[in-house]
Amino acid sequence: MSNIKQAIVDPSQVDSELIKALEQAGIDYVVQDEVAIKKNYRAGKKQLVVVDKKGDALDTCATISDHYICCNVKVLKSISNCPYDCSYCFLQNYLNDGNTKVVGNDTALIEEVKEACFKQPDRIFRIGTWELGDSLALEHETGQAQRLITAFRDIPNAVLELKTKSDSVNPILNCDHQHKTVVSWSLNANTIVETQEHKTARLQERLIALKKVTEAGYLVGLHVDPMIYFEGWEADYESLIRQAIQATRPDQIAWISLGSLRFNPEMKKKIETNFPASTITYTEMIRGNDGKMRYPKPLRMRMYGHVINVLADALGCDDLSPQTGFDKPLFYFCMERWDVWHDLLGASPTSIQDLDYLFAQSLQSRFFPSLPIPNKADYAV
Amino acid sequence: MQLKSLKNISSPTFFSKHRAYFDLLGSLSSLDRLFGYAFYYDDTLFCLTSHPKHTTSFPYLVLDYHPDYFALDALLFAYSASTWPATIKARFLAQAIQDLPDRHGVLQLMPFMGLVAHQSVLSAYLNIAKLPSLLLTYAQQKKVSYKQLVQITRYESSYLAWFATDILAYIKPSCSVLLHLLESMHDCFHRLGGIEALVTALDLPTLIHNDADSETRLHRINDTVFQLCYPTQFKYNQEVRHCVKALHLPDSISVTWDDSLETKGFTVSLDISKVDDLNDLSLLAAKKESFKDLLEAMVYV
Numbered sequence A: 001m002s003n004i005k006q007a008i009v010d011p012s013q014v015d016s017e018l019i020k021a022l023e024q025a026g027i028d029y030v031v032q033d034e035v036a037i038k039k040n041y042r043a044g045k046k047q048l049v050v051v052d053k054k055g056d057a058l059d060t061c062a063t064i065s066d067h068y069i070c071c072n073v074k075v076l077k078s079i080s081n082c083p084y085d086c087s088y089c090f091l092q093n094y095l096n097d098g099n100t101k102v103v104g105n106d107t108a109l110i111e112e113v114k115e116a117c118f119k120q121p122d123r124i125f126r127i128g129t130w131e132l133g134d135s136l137a138l139e140h141e142t143g144q145a146q147r148l149i150t151a152f153r154d155i156p157n158a159v160l161e162l163k164t165k166s167d168s169v170n171p172i173l174n175c176d177h178q179h180k181t182v183v184s185w186s187l188n189a190n191t192i193v194e195t196q197e198h199k200t201a202r203l204q205e206r207l208i209a210l211k212k213v214t215e216a217g218y219l220v221g222l223h224v225d226p227m228i229y230f231e232g233w234e235a236d237y238e239s240l241i242r243q244a245i246q247a248t249r250p251d252q253i254a255w256i257s258l259g260s261l262r263f264n265p266e267m268k269k270k271i272e273t274n275f276p277a278s279t280i281t282y283t284e285m286i287r288g289n290d291g292k293m294r295y296p297k298p299l300r301m302r303m304y305g306h307v308i309n310v311l312a313d314a315l316g317c318d319d320l321s322p323q324t325g326f327d328k329p330l331f332y333f334c335m336e337r338w339d340v341w342h343d344l345l346g347a348s349p350t351s352i353q354d355l356d357y358l359f360a361q362s363l364q365s366r367f368f369p370s371l372p373i374p375n376k377a378d379y380a381v
Numbered sequence B: 001m002q003l004k005s006l007k008n009i010s011s012p013t014f015f016s017k018h019r020a021y022f023d024l025l026g027s028l029s030s031l032d033r034l035f036g037y038a039f040y041y042d043d044t045l046f047c048l049t050s051h052p053k054h055t056t057s058f059p060y061l062v063l064d065y066h067p068d069y070f071a072l073d074a075l076l077f078a079y080s081a082s083t084w085p086a087t088i089k090a091r092f093l094a095q096a097i098q099d100l101p102d103r104h105g106v107l108q109l110m111p112f113m114g115l116v117a118h119q120s121v122l123s124a125y126l127n128i129a130k131l132p133s134l135l136l137t138y139a140q141q142k143k144v145s146y147k148q149l150v151q152i153t154r155y156e157s158s159y160l161a162w163f164a165t166d167i168l169a170y171i172k173p174s175c176s177v178l179l180h181l182l183e184s185m186h187d188c189f190h191r192l193g194g195i196e197a198l199v200t201a202l203d204l205p206t207l208i209h210n211d212a213d214s215e216t217r218l219h220r221i222n223d224t225v226f227q228l229c230y231p232t233q234f235k236y237n238q239e240v241r242h243c244v245k246a247l248h249l250p251d252s253i254s255v256t257w258d259d260s261l262e263t264k265g266f267t268v269s270l271d272i273s274k275v276d277d278l279n280d281l282s283l284l285a286a287k288k289e290s291f292k293d294l295l296e297a298m299v300y301v
Helices: A017-024 A106-121 A144-153 A190-196 A203-215 A231-248 A265-274 A299-316 A336-344 A353-364 B018-025 B073-080 B084-101 B103-113 B117-129 B133-141 B146-152 B156-172 B177-191 B195-202 B213-230 B231-246 B276-284 B288-296
Strands: A006-009 A028-030 A047-051 A058-061 A075-077 A100-103 A124-129 A158-164 A180-186 A219-227 A251-258 A330-333 B003-008 B038-039 B046-049 B058-063 B253-257 B266-270
Touching: A006 A017, A017 A047, A017 A058, A028 B038, A028 B084, A058 A106, A075 A106, A075 A265, A075 B288, A100 A106, A106 B073, A106 B276, A144 A180, A144 A203, A144 B266, A158 A219, A180 A203, A180 A231, A180 A251, A203 A219, A203 A231, A219 A231, A219 A299, A251 A299, A251 A353, A251 B084, A265 B038, A299 A330, A299 A336, A299 B231, A330 A336, A330 A353, B003 B038, B003 B046, B018 B073, B018 B084, B046 B058, B058 B073, B073 B084, B084 B117, B084 B133, B084 B146, B103 B117, B117 B146, B133 B146, B133 B156, B146 B177, B156 B177, B156 B195, B156 B213, B177 B195, B177 B213, B195 B213, B231 B288, B253 B276, B266 B276, B276 B288
Parallel strands: A006 A028, A006 A047, A047 A100, A075 A124, A124 A158, A158 A180, A180 A219, A219 A251, A251 A330, B038 B058
Antiparallel strands: A058 A075, B003 B058, B038 B046, B253 B266
């Protein structure tokens, strides 16, 4: 359970399914028209604001930069802010309103998703609910993921990704997911979980939850991101990878991503102010071509290389490149340069669209053989 | 601020409770005025601004003021406090917090400085006032802004005290270099685990050797801090430089690369101003294998 103690509900949402979930969770709520903006992102973490869907909720994830390849995943903005308090979280520098807001109108969210997916029926959409919050941290209070899982089951060409640092999986274990939902974890070395990922489920709790959803037949995703440099990182990340692979089944792992710490330059000051005990900003960093601070490339490559070797060993797979076949979990870098891909995996996607296409090929051949074989043109490759 | 009257004064007296404030304002250039400002306190007329020495009688506008603030509001008005540098505002507020009976009174003075009367803003200025005196004075000279000063207050006071006495006292950096040095050394201070380790890693006695001028010292400090703060970039750039040197290229050919190491590859430039220079094209072709080695040096696996 999270620390949410009360909720404010927009009058338009009083009949929504979400209200039933709130009542079941024993959360007191008031119905109120206007909710004052919270300037501090931490101030809004203990109170839930149930809002109507306003404008488009479906978007494409994060930064699009010519220099760094991203995976072109779509994001459904169903939640804003998060009960957790990770030192490196970009929300502390991003949110204009610190209220934890959840869209109560699931039906409208689903309608928007369906409209987009039905317009391009030959394309496989990956859609995550994690861009501005955690997909499962508030599941006990909102029940939103359960309703989305059920809805995505009936959209043939869409896969829902629920990404979390929680262990709140019990409410979704009995959902009829039909393998159309990937439950994924943001994982990190135990030292980082203990010192930087405040209020989240501990690593062992996350791994137990990973085991539970694997046994419930879900596809799973593993995101080792952001990798953070510290004394003894090699052993800690190796241990993480081996435990994570052991907690699940390789044939149910849809994808595995790797990324390293990166943030906008102004975030450094925010982190140092909000988390004075954290030392993550003191490691050597450079300013990348996308304007973000990150470790220098030789250090990133050393860290990635180590994890890739351990992963290959743990999965019993010599070659992790997604370009050499789909008989393995799709491995990818989050926001990395083409030459990092090339030098570590022997090949690189030619573009963001190409990586999107590789995802579609992997999903279709491994999990959805009844769908048509993806066509490059549908992905603008 | 209300004006009460206009008086001609020949022998002005200053208010004793304003002495500390005048000491602060001494660092500001004096204004060339056609009149002065003054105020009445217990039926005695006190000056807020100085008296031109070449005149025996000089016109003074007598200001009204709030009785709880020792006429500090009038003083701020007389000196156009909203135009002051952030360092002076900070010092003034820090003095006022000692002199006035409560924080509320100090907050009421802030609009005279062009500031919002808000607790968080006052706290930020009071933190600025706690910066080491040498650093504050230098920041004022270099016109370091309020926002930049607030960022400096994030650093531990022990680190700032060390920086002021052991580094800043020996160099004269520009505003941007000062801020960069503060940030880089602070990163190293934490990475290495404290001042003692930082002093050792910098080899500080050599850096600030007395026979060097401040420009040479600054140059040495910048180089050493770069090596210490960016060891990966330093190491790999050195390697690339060695590779380029080993190419033995004529002066007309130059090789440049991204020293942040992000962009893979390099650029070869060839200056051609006469026909003979074109011979260098065949030299480039002959060095193809060496250039390949250079590209290999940019693979960091």
